[in-house]
Amino acid sequence: MLAAMPPPVPSPTPAPGAPRVRERGDACPGALRLHSADDGHLARLRLPAGRLTARQVEVLADAAEALGDGRISVTSRGNAELRGLADGCGAELAPLLAEAGLLPSPTHERVRNIVASPASGLDGLGAADVQLWARELDERLCAAPWAAGLSGRFLFVLDDGRGDVTGLGGDVTLVAVAPDAAHLHMGGRAVRVAAADAPRAAL
Numbered sequence: 769m770l771a772a773m774p775p776p777v778p779s780p781t782p783a784p785g786a787p788r789v790r791e792r793g794d795a796c797p798g799a800l801r802l803h804s805a806d807d808g809h810l811a812r813l814r815l816p817a818g819r820l821t822a823r824q825v826e827v828l829a830d831a832a833e834a835l836g837d838g839r840i841s842v843t844s845r846g847n848a849e850l851r852g853l854a855d856g857c858g859a860e861l862a863p864l865l866a867e868a869g870l871l872p873s874p875t876h877e878r879v880r881n882i883v884a885s886p887a888s889g890l891d892g893l894g895a896a897d898v899q900l901w902a903r904e905l906d907e908r909l910c911a912a913p914w915a916a917g918l919s920g921r922f923l924f925v926l927d928d929g930r931g932d933v934t935g936l937g938g939d940v941t942l943v944a945v946a947p948d949a950a951h952l953h954m955g956g957r958a959v960r961v962a963a964a965d966a967p968r969a970a971l
Contacts, residue, residue: 796920798878799865809853813870814880817902818846827868835861845883873910878920883936885928894928896944896963901926904967942966
């Protein structure tokens with residue numbers, strides 16, 4: 769439901785070596801947690817690597833037209849926002865998003881903040897196709913119960929080596945340095961990992 773903010777839930781204990789989570793909930797909006805704005809309520813949908821299918825674009829457009837102000841806004845992290853929503857529209861919006869595959873894990877919907885080199889795998893310029901990493905990382909993120917306690921602002925950045933997204937200041941950043949290797953940056957430190965293990969290492 770989109771209507772009311774639930775009370776903060778204590779964060780589960782992360783696995784050894786996992787990114788830290790906040791001990792208190794935060795007010796960062798999501799698809800199931802509305803933010804009240806001057807123009808109505810706002811829902812923010814996480815789109816890992818900024819990817820959408822044609823069907824998902826249609827669903828978002830229909831939802832914006834029927835429930836909001838008719839527009840879809842795109843954030844600096846490649847997520848989508850629906851604005852001008854009425855209070856209590858969650859009973860209509862949530863099923864639409866779920867049916868379109870935009871809510872693979874309701875408990876993790878605010879933590880799927882994954883930015884990846886947008887042209888990776890398309891133009892042959894990167895050291896590796898980090899769009900594939902983004903897909904695997906999203907699946908692993910949604911499958912990790914402790915990850916639901918991450919802040920809604922926690923950011924994973926996946927750069928294919930061209931340096932186009934490393935400046936976004938990710939909490940965890942993976943940079944492809946060769947087809948079979950990547951550098952994992954976290955907490956001011958960097959380690960080299962095998963490319964095949966990169967999504968798992970990010971968690």
